[in-house]
Amino acid sequence: xxxVTSGDSLDGLEIRRASTSDQVADxxxxxxxxxxxxxxxxxxxxxxxxxxxxxxxxxxxAVRVLARQGLVTHSMHRGAVVTRLTEHDVVDLIRARRxxxxxxxxxxxxxxxxxxxxxxxIILELERAAIDGDWDRMVDADWSFHRRLVSFLGSxxxxxxxxxxxxxxxxxLSILDREDDDPDELVDEHRELRDLIAGGATDRCIARLxxxxxxxxxxxxxxxxxxxxxxxx
Amino acid sequence: xxxVTSGDSLDGLEIRRASTSDQVADxxxxxxxxxxxxxxxxxxxxxxxxxxxxxxxxxxxAVRVLARQGLVTHSMHRGAVVTRLTEHDVVDLIRARRxxxxxxxxxxxxxxxxxxxxxxxIILELERAAIDGDWDRMVDADWSFHRRLVSFLGSxxxxxxxxxxxxxxxxxLSILDREDDDPDELVDEHRELRDLIAGGATDRCIARLxxxxxxxxxxxxxxxxxxxxxxxx
DNA sequence: GACGTTGTGTTGTTCAACAACGCACCATCC
DNA sequence: GGATGGTGCGTTGTTGAACAACACAACGTC
Numbered sequence: 001x002x003x004v005t006s007g008d009s010l011d012g013l014e015i016r017r018a019s020t021s022d023q024v025a026d027x028x029x030x031x032x033x034x035x036x037x038x039x040x041x042x043x044x045x046x047x048x049x050x051x052x053x054x055x056x057x058x059x060x061x062a063v064r065v066l067a068r069q070g071l072v073t074h075s076m077h078r079g080a081v082v083t084r085l086t087e088h089d090v091v092d093l094i095r096a097r098r099x100x101x102x103x104x105x106x107x108x109x110x111x112x113x114x115x116x117x118x119x120x121x122i123i124l125e126l127e128r129a130a131i132d133g134d135w136d137r138m139v140d141a142d143w144s145f146h147r148r149l150v151s152f153l154g155s156x157x158x159x160x161x162x163x164x165x166x167x168x169x170x171x172x173l174s175i176l177d178r179e180d181d182d183p184d185e186l187v188d189e190h191r192e193l194r195d196l197i198a199g200g201a202t203d204r205c206i207a208r209l210x211x212x213x214x215x216x217x218x219x220x221x222x223x224x225x226x227x228x229x230x231x232x233x
Numbered sequence: 234x235x236x237v238t239s240g241d242s243l244d245g246l247e248i249r250r251a252s253t254s255d256q257v258a259d260x261x262x263x264x265x266x267x268x269x270x271x272x273x274x275x276x277x278x279x280x281x282x283x284x285x286x287x288x289x290x291x292x293x294x295a296v297r298v299l300a301r302q303g304l305v306t307h308s309m310h311r312g313a314v315v316t317r318l319t320e321h322d323v324v325d326l327i328r329a330r331r332x333x334x335x336x337x338x339x340x341x342x343x344x345x346x347x348x349x350x351x352x353x354x355i356i357l358e359l360e361r362a363a364i365d366g367d368w369d370r371m372v373d374a375d376w377s378f379h380r381r382l383v384s385f386l387g388s389x390x391x392x393x394x395x396x397x398x399x400x401x402x403x404x405x406l407s408i409l410d411r412e413d414d415d416p417d418e419l420v421d422e423h424r425e426l427r428d429l430i431a432g433g434a435t436d437r438c439i440a441r442l443x444x445x446x447x448x449x450x451x452x453x454x455x456x457x458x459x460x461x462x463x464x465x466x
Numbered sequence: 467g468a469c470g471t472t473g474t475g476t477t478g479t480t481c482a483a484c485a486a487c488g489c490a491c492c493a494t495c496c
Numbered sequence: 497g498g499a500t501g502g503t504g505c506g507t508t509g510t511t512g513a514a515c516a517a518c519a520c521a522a523c524g525t526c
Contacts, residue, residue, distance in 0.1 A: 017309055019509070045477070055511045057290060060477090061297065068301050070390075076250055077477050077518040095388040099340075103332040155328040157303075161394050252478070278508070288480045293508090310487040310508050 020054060021061035027052075028062060032071050032082055033167060035174030039084035039227070043072060070168050085171055087224040094217045096165050100150050100158065101213075102206045105193075108152040109202040118148050119194050126190060130183040138183060139173070145190050172223045253287060254294035260285075261295060265304050265315055266400060268407030272317035272460070276305060303401050318404055320457040327450045329398055333383050333391065334446075335439045338426075341385040342435040351381050352427050359423060363416040371416060372406070378423050405456045 018026070028048075031037045043063055049056045067074040073083045085093075108116070122145045129137035143166050150162045189212060196205035251259070261281075264270050282292045300307040306316045318326075341349070355378045362370035376399050383395045422445060429438035 019309060021509090044475095056477095057512090058510065061294065064294065064297065065301070068298070076252060078520095079477060092388045092390050095386060096391050099333065099336045099386050099388065099391060103336050107332075153328060153332050155325045155332065157325050157398065158329050158332060165390065254478090277506095289508095290481090291479065308488095311489095312508065 021058045021065065024052060024054065024059060024062035025065040029066060029069075029071060029167070032066075033170045033174065037082050038175070039082050039171055041082040043080040043082065045079070069164050071171065083168070083171055084227050085168065085220075085224050086228060087221050089168070090172070090217065090220045090224045093165055093169055094213055094220070097146075097162075098210065098213055100153070100162055100165075101146060101209055104149045104152050105197060105205050105209065106202050107154070108149060108197045109200060111152055111197075113198070115152070116194070116198055119145065119197075122148055123187070123190055123194060126187055130187050133183070135183075138186060142186065142190070145193075169220070172220050175223065254291045254298065257285060257287065257292060257295035258298040262299060262302075262304060262400070265299075266403045266407065270315050271408070272315050272404055274315040276313040276315065278312070302397050304404065316401070316404055317460050318401065318453075318457050319461060320454050322401070323405070323450065323453045323457045326398055326402055327446055327453070330379075330395075331443065331446050333386070333395055333398075334379060334442055337382045337385050338430060338438050338442065339435050340387070341382060341430045342433060344385055344430075346431070348385075349427070349431055352378065352430075355381055356420070356423055356427060359420055363420050366416070368416075371419060375419065375423070378426075402453070405453050408456065 028037070045056050045059050045063070049059045052059070063072060063080045064074070066072045067080060071083055072080045074080050122141055126138060126141035126145070129141055147159070147162060147166070151159055193205055193208060196208060261270070261276070276296055278289050278292050278296070282289045285292070296305060296313045299305045300313060304316055305313045307313050355374055359371060359374035359378070362374055380392070380395060380399070384392055426438055426441060429441060
């Protein structure tokens with residue numbers, strides 16, 4: 001074998017061994033997003049450190065990572081708490097989604113059919129999950145769809161930002177998931193969005209997405225409001 | 234005086250004492266953005282801690298904050314370096330700006346004249362700075378203008394994200410600032426954008442902003458490219 | 467009931483030490 | 497000469513303990 005030159009597809013290779021604190025952050029994050037640590041849960045440093053078997057300083061760094069992603073709320077000398085979104089937060093998050101995804105749809109309107117195939121695969125997965133009645137996988141596919149949409153903007157930074165927004169929204173959804181929703185409706189909605197994009201009807205697609213978000217906003221606001229009342233009492 | 238009730242405009246009050254690490258992060262950030270710590274500068278923990286007079290752990294937390302904002306780049310056991318943007322980064326940042334500000338202009342089209350007054354004040358400041366020949370203040374006003382624009386989207390999270398993007402762009406600009414630019418042109422450009430918004434010509438305004446960004450992209454890419462060549466050698 | 471005090475538990479910060487790692491330097495060997 | 501492989505040094509990653517600073521609740525006083 002010859003020497004390794006820059007054409008050997010090793011360009012983008014990045015060996016990033018995760019530091020301990022990052023691994024802890026990942027673990028705690030998934031616990032939060034799975035609802036195993038519901039909003040309002042206090043994250044005390046000493047118990048966490050002991051239960052995982054690492055130092056308190058390392059836990060501190062991990063918690064700070066999550067704080068910067070909005071998943072936990074930090075206040076001086078009071079520690080970290082799994083974020084309990086307010087109604088304001090929900091409005092904020094939906095607005096951010098609206099802005100990003102609307103722009104993304106316009107960008108997707110100029111995409112080639114080949115680039116749109118990514119959406120098709122996700123919709124297929126959504127359909128399969130619906131047939132299986134696997135609500136978790138459906139929600140995952142739902143989010144993948146919108147993430148894929150945003151990726152048409154071609155900015156990794158926007159992608160990352162959108163992911164943090166999605167993570168924050170999951171703070172609400174981990175509770176009220178498998179509620180009274182119709183699986184087939186979810187599939188149809190996304191298929192419609194895909195078709196509108198492929199057909200060049202971007203304005204119509206944006207409007208449709210708007211209704212989709214209006215709906216989500218109503219439900220999430222109810223959840224947040226119930227939390228706030230519960231907290232005021 | 235009577236007791237303090239919830240009508241006394243103390244609702245939004247938030248006493249946020251900054252932790253030491255946050256203060257350090259702020260200090261280092263301003264040093265970076267002023268160009269006192271040019272891209273590529275290594276941030277070693279021990280010298281930093283000793284020069285400021287605080288512990289190494291506190292410095293670590295501060296540096297991690299900056300890393301998460303993209304101002305410094307962290308790699309395992311290699312420490313932190315003031316980020317040196319690549320051409321890819323520049324393209325990314327401009328795309329993010331384009332997406333956010335385009336959407337913001339559409340949102341601003343529905344704003345009342347009263348809400349648009351904030352833009353006028355910034356333009357006034359821009360004019361004053363131009364008369365004084367104070368380029369730093371002009372750049373500040375320039376950024377304030379675009380930040381105000383994004384704020385029309387009504388999402389604090391988008392505002393914060395936009396601020397980090399601006400901060401990253403300053404990584405380039407701290408070097409090539411007071412170059413060959415015409416102050417009056419900058420003023421006219423922003424006044425034009427304001428007028429187009431106020432006149433309801435959102436599409437025209439977005440197009441104009443696009444040219445503005447195309448221009449910025451060209452110049453920033455040149456800077457980034459020169460750095461990369463310098464680094465490859 | 468309003469107000470000050472104390473006590474308890476938590477976080478914020480520091481310090482010292484060691485392990486793990488990157489890197490430049492040098493010796494070695496074809 | 498150039499590639500290979502060790503060696504030492506400086507830096508970061510992580511730990512553990514200690515103390516200070518603070519929030520909060522419980523108590524006692526007026």
